[in-house]
Amino acid sequence: MDVNALYQDIILEHYRAKSNSGLREPYQAEVHHVNPSCGDELTLRVNLDGDQVVDVSYLGEGCSISQASTSIMTELVIGHGLAHGLELYEEFKEMMHGQGKVELDEDRFEDAIAFHGVAKFPARVKCALLGWSAFADAAHQATEGQGADR
Amino acid sequence: MDVNALYQDIILEHYRAKSNSGLREPYQAEVHHVNPSCGDELTLRVNLDGDQVVDVSYLGEGCSISQASTSIMTELVIGHGLAHGLELYEEFKEMMHGQGKVELDEDRFEDAIAFHGVAKFPARVKCALLGWSAFADAAHQATEGQGADR
Amino acid sequence: MTPVAAPFDVARVREDFPILAREYAPGKPITYLDSGNTSQKPRQVVDAIADHYLQHNANVARAMHLLGAEATEAYENARAKVAGFIGANRPEEVVFVGNASAGLNLAAHTLGAGLGPGDEIVISVMEHHSNIVPWQMLAERTGATLRWFDITDEGRLDLSDESLINERTKIVSVTWVSNVLGTVNPIAGIAERAHAFGATVVVDASQGVPHLPTDVSALGVDLFVFTSHKMLGPTGLGVVWGRYDLLAELPPFLGGGEMIEVVRMTGSTYAAPPARFEAGTPPIVQAVGLGAAVDYLSAIGMPAIAEREHQLVEYALAGLATVPGLRLLGPTTSHNRGGALAFRIDDIHPHDVSQLLDSRGIAIRGGHHCARPLHERLGVQSSSRASVYLYNTEAEIDTLVDALNWTTDFFKGR
Amino acid sequence: MTPVAAPFDVARVREDFPILAREYAPGKPITYLDSGNTSQKPRQVVDAIADHYLQHNANVARAMHLLGAEATEAYENARAKVAGFIGANRPEEVVFVGNASAGLNLAAHTLGAGLGPGDEIVISVMEHHSNIVPWQMLAERTGATLRWFDITDEGRLDLSDESLINERTKIVSVTWVSNVLGTVNPIAGIAERAHAFGATVVVDASQGVPHLPTDVSALGVDLFVFTSHKMLGPTGLGVVWGRYDLLAELPPFLGGGEMIEVVRMTGSTYAAPPARFEAGTPPIVQAVGLGAAVDYLSAIGMPAIAEREHQLVEYALAGLATVPGLRLLGPTTSHNRGGALAFRIDDIHPHDVSQLLDSRGIAIRGGHHCARPLHERLGVQSSSRASVYLYNTEAEIDTLVDALNWTTDFFKGR
Ligand SMILES: Cc1ncc(COP(=O)(O)O)c(C=O)c1O
């Protein structure tokens, strides 16, 4: 097992200097996700304006893979349409479950293509998806909340 | 395994024509003993007069070994001192756990010596002891009751 | 070593079960007719267990290393195999527990948490103690009422009392196949009636899954419990299948490691099914063994096994009918009938029957087979029971019938 | 194949564990330092399991035939061996359950049946989730209050709060040896204090019995729970030892076959211990396997094993102290200390440590090790844990220390 394939420089850079870390106001939904096998926990907030993702903020402690993935995810989804963010999530998930056989489009996924190597380590797939699934969950709750407001 | 050693004629005779079977009055104590592995159940009553065993009666359904043993037990203890009956129980128990190595005295145990062969069948030891231990239990309860009366 | 394929070749099957060649006296092999109690294990299952312990052993889920990954994969593969074998929609519907009894207690504790006086639980008089006592204890804890399906004279479930299942009914728990009478119960119909009143349906499938093709979706039930050791698998393992939606709603039963989400000093939250119901280190290697058993059964094919057992039961019913003084408990034809053949012989106690048969190396069971209420209902204190599985032969049935005739002579002639 | 005798010959011991020769890359054997999670199994244990399945398999207690008698004898012999191994007064004090978690739930349900508001249960902040969640659930069911022993800065149980155990205390349940800190707790003293107030004392001995000579009588406790898979035995088996007088008083927990005396439609009566607590077909072959494990451990001798592990822990403590940025959780000396060696490395998450070590074939555990409250108390979210057993060597510790240094470089250098 080649750990260099797993720990791409981009991943370690994001791990050392996480983007958008720290909880911020305002937000419509906050979720708490857990990876019980390693104990990683993540609190994540989403602030939507209609179908635009205005902000995603989070507080988490976890391994380099989960932290870097969450950091990169926020860069990819903030300031874009929610539908776009959820689409990225689906594609990212598919790639992560593809055991290295599925490729991501660098133009759309930017730093996240570094996770291609992680897909070959089944035990780490959950780590890489923790932030993404928390985002999808929070966004879902936020839209339900908006629906109720109308 | 020689089943003829187990099923002595005396045992089958007692099984077919049980002595002292059927519940009778009066009695000081009644017990219900069970052999959960085969489901055999035995209700047994003891009637004491001071330290004399006046009557032992019972209602039970069970295999030839348990029924014959109970039948023979009643013949040996009715009309004798309680201490004698309990002594016989202890000796009988020791023989049954002796795997065929312990002998009983024919003068004192009469038909019960037929159970010597049963001691070589560990699965049947419980059957042979069911009536005896019910007797000892009932006698114990009856003496406690007498003690309380005084 | 792949197991035999159809057409059914019992001699080839028997080669996989070395214990069937054991001798009770020089040159005389045993006759094992006690599979309703526990089945024998093929070499393939035992090899899978040994190989796992000696080459892949580690704890699951929480181990982040080579052996841990292998063990986790083996355990979860076993879950998927079992799910496939019973027609579950997804592996997460399969929960591993200690045995069928533990599974039925899990059902009683989780389904019963909200019961109270006025609520009714319906079971049947033909249940195994493991599908009686947990519900008696639940009724005692909650004040709910326990009600019972009776049986007909033929030994079938008596469905004539239309009022037994009603708007007060919260849980119906019945056996698929009786371990004494052999009766196969019409589960789908009972489930439909129970669901019409909003009741939850639990099935004790301990004597069903080992012998019949199983499709939990087609049966239309809610919880479905069976046990590894009766289907060529290891001891120490039971299975609870549940509709995922239902499992996701149920509270946990046993607390501990791995069934949690977050444990705080102030309280804990619980994992999603199946983990929620698997506290502590699960029966990992037992699951791997059951996976191998399921592979073995599937390679032969459950339809072929059921068909073969049907033949054997017909043969046995005909043979037993020739024994003087023998009275069968349960249906006397092979229609909707499993391989449990319980009987009484006039004036000979089952314990004595077993003893005589054992002296000829024949293994059957005597007693109430953990179904005392059924025996009371039938007016007998106990019975003898022969039971067959895929590895049994007509010759073994002949051996049984001969020995029963000899037994009758032995006791009559004395 | 008798196992080695003293003086301790680790090379000879390792020959009995084929898995230790597994390679993660050609020519490179794995380094298994995760025995606190689950232990490896010697050939003797695996052979005993295979031999039982292939030659003596049958159900126990209720089978009246050759194989049934052999299986029953094997199962009850295993009970007697385990009783002897832990210094029980009689085999009937040993109850077989599914794992340690099941045993602790049994304790909570049976001891807790009569609790109510105002009653107190005392556990400690260093407990495994399996000795926390069952008591949290019990407190929720009954309204009793859960109270906690804290730990000292050194990672020992903090016994300074004299009022923690008082006249309201009904149950005290603590671990003998911490699975994270390694701390060996002064059980006898705690039991004495609890008994002075009439409380019942439960011990989670899961990390004790595998490593230390055990004498339940000397410890003076009431219930004592441990798990087979951490002491060379099979998965799917836990043990509850209880004082016979106490067991005889306790209500049953799980209902089903074999735990009953008489089952009637109107209610049931229950068997004497241990049967009362063993509903359904027990983990027969798992018990046989644990019996073989106990024979293996006894042949070497638990004092010799404890002494050997003490040496290894001293060696490992010295080695770990040389790794830059490594902080040990728990006592830093080997005094009253078991073989769990949990640590943090600055700025490297335990999951990443495990990954790097795994790339060199080294198996340790990362996470909260089912002890989240303890980690919260220590102010860390998770940790890495190496743990040793009788088959580990000084060379393996060196391999670990080297790999940790490389890990630090790997993350620092990038
Ligand atoms: C201290 C302690 N208690 C309890 C347990 C639970 O044991 P099991 O997983 O066998 O239920 C463990 C092991 O995981 C443990 O280390």
Ligand SMILES: Cc1ncc(COP(=O)(O)O)c(C=O)c1O
């Ligand atoms: C119909 C039925 N239900 C439940 C059980 C209990 O299974 P286990 O002993 O594995 O708990 C059995 C077997 O003993 C059975 O035949």
